[in-house]
Amino acid sequence: MAGKNHVFLIATLLSLLVSSVVAHGGKQVGVTYDERSLIINGKRELLFSGSIHYPRSTPDVIIMFFTIEIIIHFFSS
Numbered sequence: 001m002a003g004k005n006h007v008f009l010i011a012t013l014l015s016l017l018v019s020s021v022v023a024h025g026g027k028q029v030g031v032t033y034d035e036r037s038l039i040i041n042g043k044r045e046l047l048f049s050g051s052i053h054y055p056r057s058t059p060d061v062i063i064m065f066f067t068i069e070i071i072i073h074f075f076s077s
Contacts, residue, residue: 029041030042
């Protein structure tokens with residue numbers, strides 16, 4: 001059983017490597033950090049991230065979250 005998992009892990013990592021090279025056309029992609037933001041391919045990028053634990057949220061919070069998402073989607077289009 002452990003041998004099958006090992007082979008699966010190697011196959012998965014190899015496929016990720018190949019798909020990454022194909023997706024970027026063989027070009028090198030660089031990511032660095034300068035204490036203020038991420039720099040991806042020499043360009044400063046701003047990334048937003050977050051999570052909501054729905055079982056712990058009240059219905060009012062969930063409605064507010066989806067309202068904000070709709071507003072953001074509307075104004076970013």
